């Protein structure tokens with residue numbers, strides 16, 4: 001068990017829920033989320049002395065955010081590892097809080113990816129050994145992983161469809177999800193192929209959005225307005241940049257990040273009540289279920305086909321509707337933690353998981369390149 | 383001013399590109415543990431040694447994974463090839479329909495000149 005277990009808590013949560021907001025910049029979304037998170041816990045901007053931020057379109061997001069918020073943080077971390085960045089920030093924030101580098105940490109993100117034209121903002125990171133072959137970025141990299149998983153374990157397109165259907169079924173219980181309404185197996189399987197074996201229906205949404213978390217040390221958390229969500233353990237791992245350099249295309253570094261997080265929290269996969277897995281594509285949900293130990297390696301397809309992750313199943317996964325049906329503003333990682341916090345607070349409405357005491361949030365970045373896992377719990381888990 | 387002579391000369395990306403321009407395929411191999419790597423770098427990813435040499439690989443390999451990219455103006459293959467010497471690289475298999483490229487297919491390398499020299503693969507034994 002880690003010395004950091006339960007020493008810090010998420011005390012404020014901000015989610016703009018503006019999935020299509022023309023006229024608002026990424027920093028507008030991020031500032032709004034920060035204000036909402038601070039109001040949630042009753043702290044103010046002048047209390048924030050630790051800033052954690054990454055924004056796809058900005059090379060210096062910490063500087064921009066500090067100026068816009070009018071704060072002078074004494075500790076900051078702008079680690080950029082794609083969509084998993086914010087769980088790397090969470091790990092860093094917990095350590096910084098415990099060691100006194102800051103007292104109130106703000107982790108924040110904003111995006112206008114949809115209203116800016118629906119294009120993925122491309123970071124200046126040219127890949128000359130990939131460019132001649134014109135892979136579609138990032139889907140072709142995930143397609144290569146999916147094809148290898150199918151080859152190694154007999155996973156099928158029907159299995160992937162189950163992931164999309166479960167996400168939509170959860171989204172239909174979430175009034176704030178962007179993609180709601182009926183979705184049939186036939187519709188998913190008939191979706192347009194983009195990069196075999198992945199179709200449009202296997203891809204996450206493109207939306208705008210802003211999200212923020214406020215963290216403090218546990219002793220202060222108890223005096224604040226909202227019910228604290230305690231950070232029990234984190235783990236992270238970076239394994240490659242280009243998909244051809246991934247050691248094994250059907251197994252991700254979530255194996256390492258998960259092992260570290262479980263060890264830090266002193267729990268096992270069977271102890272987790274609620275799971276958030278970064279679903280950039282249907283295949284990622286399936287691989288993370290395996291790599292984080294919720295089913296055996298290679299059995300993700302059969303596991304999701306059993307109905308396990310859909311409403312009424314044995315393991316509630318991506319209860320907000322996920323990146324597939326709730327929102328995906330360029331980098332989605334922070335939203336996995338937001339939904340885990342909502343569930344642990346018992347504030348998730350029609351999609352609330354009964355008796356939710358332990359939640360696991362997992363985020364992915366790049367092309368299965370960076371993996372980070374956070375385990376969160378209620379006061380009962382301390 | 384003194385620099386470490388082990389790192390003198392052009393960097394490994396330049397060495398690889400210059401060889402391709404001359405029509406030669408090169409591949410880095412660790413002198414300590416014999417592991418190959420691509421794209422080139424200064425250290426061995428397997429053992430951490432900074433003592434990397436160059437070999438001329440056989441050009442033979444197998445398809446490790448494959449996808450067909452569907453664009454409005456047509457479909458094309460993108461594949462990851464595992465070379466006989468061990469390293470993997472992103473490439474394309476030509477001389478066969480993109481969706482017919484299968485994991486495990488034996489392939490051999492060729493250099494394509496345009497726009498910059500780069501490697502593509504054909505099914506092994508395809509003399510065309």
Ligand SMILES: [Zn+2]
Pocket residue numbers: 412413414415416417426427428429430431
């Ligand atoms: Zn070596």
